[in-house]
Amino acid sequence: MTINEIQDELIDDFSFFDDWMAKYEYIIQLGKELPLIDDRYKTDHYLIKGCQSKVWLHADHQDGRVIFTADSDAIITKGLVGLMVKVLSGHAPDQIANSNLYFIDEIGLKEHLSPTRANGLLSMVKQMKLYAVALNAKA
Amino acid sequence: MERTAVLERFDVNNVRKDFPILTRTVNGKPLVYLDNGATTQKPRQVIDAIAHYYTQLNSNVHRGVHHLSQLATDAFEVTRRKLKPFINAAHEHEIVLTKGTTESINLVATCYGKAFLHAGDEIIISTMEHHSNIVPWQIVCEERGAVLKVVPINEAGELDMAAYRSMLSDRTKMVAITYVSNALGTVNPVKEIIDLAHASGAAVLVDAAQAIQHLPIDVQALDVDFLVFSGHKMYGPTGIGILYGKEKWLNAMPPYQGGGEMIKEVTFAKTTYNELPFKYEAGTPNIEAGICLAHAIDYIQEIGLDQIARHEHELLEYATRRLLEIPGLRIIGTAKEKSSVVSFLLDGVHPYDVGVILDKLGVAVRTGHHCTQPLMDRYGIPGTVRASIAVYNTTEDIDALIAGVERAAAMLR
Ligand SMILES: Cc1ncc(COP(=O)(O)O)c(C=O)c1O
Numbered sequence: 001m002t003i004n005e006i007q008d009e010l011i012d013d014f015s016f017f018d019d020w021m022a023k024y025e026y027i028i029q030l031g032k033e034l035p036l037i038d039d040r041y042k043t044d045h046y047l048i049k050g051c052q053s054k055v056w057l058h059a060d061h062q063d064g065r066v067i068f069t070a071d072s073d074a075i076i077t078k079g080l081v082g083l084m085v086k087v088l089s090g091h092a093p094d095q096i097a098n099s100n101l102y103f104i105d106e107i108g109l110k111e112h113l114s115p116t117r118a119n120g121l122l123s124m125v126k127q128m129k130l131y132a133v134a135l136n137a138k139a
Numbered sequence: 140m141e142r143t144a145v146l147e148r149f150d151v152n153n154v155r156k157d158f159p160i161l162t163r164t165v166n167g168k169p170l171v172y173l174d175n176g177a178t179t180q181k182p183r184q185v186i187d188a189i190a191h192y193y194t195q196l197n198s199n200v201h202r203g204v205h206h207l208s209q210l211a212t213d214a215f216e217v218t219r220r221k222l223k224p225f226i227n228a229a230h231e232h233e234i235v236l237t238k239g240t241t242e243s244i245n246l247v248a249t250c251y252g253k254a255f256l257h258a259g260d261e262i263i264i265s266t267m268e269h270h271s272n273i274v275p276w277q278i279v280c281e282e283r284g285a286v287l288k289v290v291p292i293n294e295a296g297e298l299d300m301a302a303y304r305s306m307l308s309d310r311t312k313m314v315a316i317t318y319v320s321n322a323l324g325t326v327n328p329v330k331e332i333i334d335l336a337h338a339s340g341a342a343v344l345v346d347a348a349q350a351i352q353h354l355p356i357d358v359q360a361l362d363v364d365f366l367v368f369s370g371h372k373m374y375g376p377t378g379i380g381i382l383y384g385k386e387k388w389l390n391a392m393p394p395y396q397g398g399g400e401m402i403k404e405v406t407f408a409k410t411t412y413n414e415l416p417f418k419y420e421a422g423t424p425n426i427e428a429g430i431c432l433a434h435a436i437d438y439i440q441e442i443g444l445d446q447i448a449r450h451e452h453e454l455l456e457y458a459t460r461r462l463l464e465i466p467g468l469r470i471i472g473t474a475k476e477k478s479s480v481v482s483f484l485l486d487g488v489h490p491y492d493v494g495v496i497l498d499k500l501g502v503a504v505r506t507g508h509h510c511t512q513p514l515m516d517r518y519g520i521p522g523t524v525r526a527s528i529a530v531y532n533t534t535e536d537i538d539a540l541i542a543g544v545e546r547a548a549a550m551l552r
Pocket residue numbers: 176177239240241242269271272317319320321346348349369510
């Protein structure tokens with residue numbers, strides 16, 4: 001699936017939730033279920049420091065694709081991190097670099113990507129794209 | 140007799156009518172505003188005064204002879220005149236108007252540092268200080284080769300007074316301490332702290348940012364050297380702060396910034412400085428906020444700080460009792476003397492997550508480290524959820540908080 005196909009699928013999934021509670025319960029569940037990152041990457045080297053919650057991000061380059069793993073100490077942030085990884089991981093660097101993440105707005109979670117949230121999520125997305133841009137430039 | 144009558148007249152529902160913002164909704168829910176430690180809401184009296192300023196008074200202060208400038212200058216000075224009895228300063232010119240607590244502390248750190256700090260001198264602060272009462276002292280210590288000492292706290296969040304005593308010496312030049320902790324709610328024994336410091340020959344700055352709106356303060360009775368606070372945390376406008384300083388210090392220190400207003404005479408050879416308090420008020424101040432702060436002071440005095448403190452304390456006790464009924468909830472900051480703030484954590488739950496769920500329910504609290512990272516490190520926690528109470532809060536607000544935290548606990552655990 002392309003990045004946009006995954007996004008569209010997520011938008012479709014989220015359209016079944018009729019209130020914020022159900023939506024957040026789903027995100028929290030995602031956060032609880034996903035063992036997102038290998039513990040050896042949960043170090044300061046991989047840390048993206050939000051003011052409130054922390055995010056760890058690790059990127060690998062395999063067969064022309066970027067594999068992201070990430071984690072957070074806050075469960076809602078972790079669930080959202082999981083969504084980002086689901087959308088962006090496993091694609092070619094140029095696709096990631098040029099992607100437009102419209103799903104987060106569509107599913108009504110844009111507020112979590114605002115710079116004032118200080119949850120590290122926005123910085124993480126920037127970091128993911130920067131990584132892809134850097135790989136792209138090398139290629 | 141009269142006092143009782145006043146007390147009986149206190150009705151929080153009448154108070155709430157003065158605050159238009161309290162009727163709005165957030166995320167489709169009635170707003171429950173419990174982030175008063177960050178900033179308080181403003182009563183109609185202050186909001187109207189702001190509109191009045193711009194429709195009737197706007198002009199620069201202390202400058203023109205024209206009518207409007209006179210009116211604005213007079214109104215601006217009314218605030219200073221009202222602040223004097225509000226904190227019982229000996230003189231009006233001991234009250235310097237700044238941008239806020241942060242600027243007031245930076246002013247003292249910089250100017251006191253230049254005048255009095257030498258290599259090897261010591262400054263004492265505490266573990267529970269706001270970053271704005273840590274960083275300015277770190278900067279000045281680095282500049283002057285002075286040493287910063289930190290008074291530890293116990294698990295309850297109370298200052299270790301024995302440690303404080305043992306830190307004081309003739310090297311101590313300044314003790315900078317918060318009156319009420321913004322993260323824990325602890326009320327510190329500032330009178331004792333000041334007396335001990337003075338016995339060692341040190342000056343004391345008290346950060347009253349979280350105290351001025353909750354308890355009566357008398358700078359002469361405290362014998363405090365510097366007292367600082369912000370207008371926006373006391374129902375007043377943002378962008379105005381107060382620095383009270385004893386005349387002898389304000390005269391002995393050099394100016395903070397150079398510019399208009401702070402001078403008596405300027406030639407390229409030499410400039411002489413204006414008298415107090417203008418020496419420390421370079422440039423055009425925040426005139427609107429300065430003028431309208433007077434209305435916030437009036438507002439507080441009309442209700443009375445004793446009454447405000449009583450109401451808030453009842454709510455604090457109620458909130459504490461109800462929160463402790465929630466399984467796995469831990470209160471951070473259990474000092475005997477507390478004011479208006481309750482900080483807590485749910486076991487195994489990040490405070491950020493609780494804040495997100497509460498926000499969805501229309502409950503505004505603060506989550507995070509509250510600009511007190513060293514304090515959070517002391518407790519080994521990333522932050523807390525903090526509810527902070529003001530005069531317009533109700534038991535219903537606390538009930539909404541409790542229901543929200545219970546909901547968050549059910550969802551997040
Ligand atoms: C104890 C304390 N000191 C200082 C400050 C800084 O105040 P301001 O941001 O108004 O300068 C605050 C505000 O959060 C505070 O709570």
